[in-house]
Amino acid sequence: MAGEQPVLRLSSDYLYHFKKDPEVLKLILRHGFRHNSWPETLPFFNISQHSFIVCFCDIRPQDTVDHRKCYGQNAIALTKDWGIRHDISPVRYVHRTSPGVTEDYIKQKTLYRSVRDLADPQPHMALLHYLVQCMLDKSGDLIDGDLKKTVAVSGDTRRLAQEAQRKIKGTMDRVKYAGVENEVVEFLDLLLDRVHALHNELERRDSFMRAYTEDFASPATGQVIKDKVLYDEREWRSIKFIGLSETLQDPQLLEQSVSQGFLPPRFNLTFEDSDVVAVLAQEEAAKAMFINEISSKRTLLSPSMASKVFIFEEFTE
Numbered sequence: 001m002a003g004e005q006p007v008l009r010l011s012s013d014y015l016y017h018f019k020k021d022p023e024v025l026k027l028i029l030r031h032g033f034r035h036n037s038w039p040e041t042l043p044f045f046n047i048s049q050h051s052f053i054v055c056f057c058d059i060r061p062q063d064t065v066d067h068r069k070c071y072g073q074n075a076i077a078l079t080k081d082w083g084i085r086h087d088i089s090p091v092r093y094v095h096r097t098s099p100g101v102t103e104d105y106i107k108q109k110t111l112y113r114s115v116r117d118l119a120d121p122q123p124h125m126a127l128l129h130y131l132v133q134c135m136l137d138k139s140g141d142l143i144d145g146d147l148k149k150t151v152a153v154s155g156d157t158r159r160l161a162q163e164a165q166r167k168i169k170g171t172m173d174r175v176k177y178a179g180v181e182n183e184v185v186e187f188l189d190l191l192l193d194r195v196h197a198l199h200n201e202l203e204r205r206d207s208f209m210r211a212y213t214e215d216f217a218s219p220a221t222g223q224v225i226k227d228k229v230l231y232d233e234r235e236w237r238s239i240k241f242i243g244l245s246e247t248l249q250d251p252q253l254l255e256q257s258v259s260q261g262f263l264p265p266r267f268n269l270t271f272e273d274s275d276v277v278a279v280l281a282q283e284e285a286a287k288a289m290f291i292n293e294i295s296s297k298r299t300l301l302s303p304s305m306a307s308k309v310f311i312f313e314e315f316t317e
Contacts, residue, residue, distance in 0.1 A: 012317060014277050015056040015083045015236055016064070020072030020220040022286035028076060029279070029290065029299040032268035035240045037261045042094070042101065042211050051207045052263050054238040056088065061315060067233065070218045070225070073282035073312065082275035088238045093231045095212045100205075109206075110145035111137065112199045118148060127192050128168060135164040207239050240267050273302050279309045287311055 017033065019025045028034075035052035042048075058080070059067055068075075094101050111133055119126035129147060136142040136150060141160050143150045151158040175184045216228040240263055242254050257263050279294075281287035287309055293299050294306040 009060065011234060012058045012060045013080060014077045014317065015058055015080055015088065016061075016075050016077050017054070017056050018064075018068060018071035018073070018075045020074070022074045022281065022289060025074045025076060025279070025286075026289065026293055029293055029301065031265060032270035032300060033238070034265070035238065035263040035267050035269070037258055040210070042209065049207055049209075050258075052240045052242075052257065052267070054088075054269055056083065056236040056238075057234045058090075058236060059234050061312070061317060068312075070220055072220045074286055075280040075312070077277040077280065077315075078271060078275050079277060082271060083236060083238075086238060086269055088236050088269075089208055091208045091210045091235045091237055093212045094209055098212075100209060107145045109199075109202065111142075112195075114146045114148060116199075126196075127188055128165065130192070130195070131168050132161055132164045135167070136160060204239075204241065207241075208237065210235065238269055270300055272300070273305050276301060276305060276308060278315050279305075280312045280315055281309065282312065284311065 017028070019028075033054040035054055037050065038053045039048065039050045056078075057064075057067065092100075099105075112130075115126055115129045115133060118129045133142060133145070133147045136147070136157075137145070139160070141150065141157055143153060143157070147161065151161050172181070172184075175181050210230055212231050213227050213229050216225045216230065217223070218225060242257070242263075246253055253264075279290050281290055290309045291306045294301050294309065295303045297303060
């Protein structure tokens with residue numbers, strides 16, 4: 001309608017990835033985005049998570065002055081459709097009383113992680129460990145949701161755990177005597193599969209969780225910014241999860257990737273001409289380098305995409 005004012009957008013239609021060093025952005029143009037190992041600790045109840053991440057933001061270019069000072073003045077902009085197709089998602093910013101960081105939730109998550117770690121060499125033992133932990137938790141004898149920690153504290157708690165284990169075994173012996181062991185085991189396996197699936201989904205969801213504010217070291221300068229409001233970064237992230245199939249194909253994959261700090265190139269996020277909106281340079285020398293790289297067919301983009309390279313101030317959405 002005539003006289004209508006345009007809607008003021010608070011976010012960009014594109015995803016931006018900023019770098020201080022143009023040489024690093026050149027490597028991204030050649031090989032795609034590498035998933036780097038990134039340990040995070042949320043300052044609530046000592047929650048920690050370790051993921052392989054690539055980060056983006058959807059801040060409008062005219063609003064990125066402070067963001068560029070923190071992360072770098074060179075960037076690549078890609079469509080959000082590309083991001084969504086590659087499972088890139090906005091993070092969820094949390095504070096001390098947000099859902100997902102309450103003491104009860106962390107307790108349940110810690111309990112499951114303890115079960116998973118204890119049963120790692122023998123997956124069929126997961127149910128036994130889970131039941132023992134639940135029984136000790138109900139009696140008030142479980143320490144920090146961790147069976148291993150509990151039995152290490154004293155002989156009394158170790159005997160309690162052993163008694164719980166004998167109780168479970170006795171019940172299963174009676175089930176076997178009644179001739180319904182196979183049916184009960186089948187039901188319990190189905191239930192445990194659902195428990196595993198639920199917790200795996202929660203772990204995936206929580207890897208997209210970030211503190212609302214924290215002391216933060218700038219990647220571009222190394223300067224620590226006190227109480228930086230991370231919520232202002234409008235972060236989207238890609239996370240690669242190393243599942244059972246990848247581990248079976250390459251048993252050393254996870255250990256080696258954590259050691260070197262990134263996943264192998266086969267896990268890189270790649271892109272095509274239609275996915276890239278612009279390549280943005282801080283200065284003319286970097287702009288010339290990006291144009292030369294693209295024109296010389298050394299990148300994932302076709303030579304015609306050299307026209308998409310700009311000095312940052314030349315670009316408008």
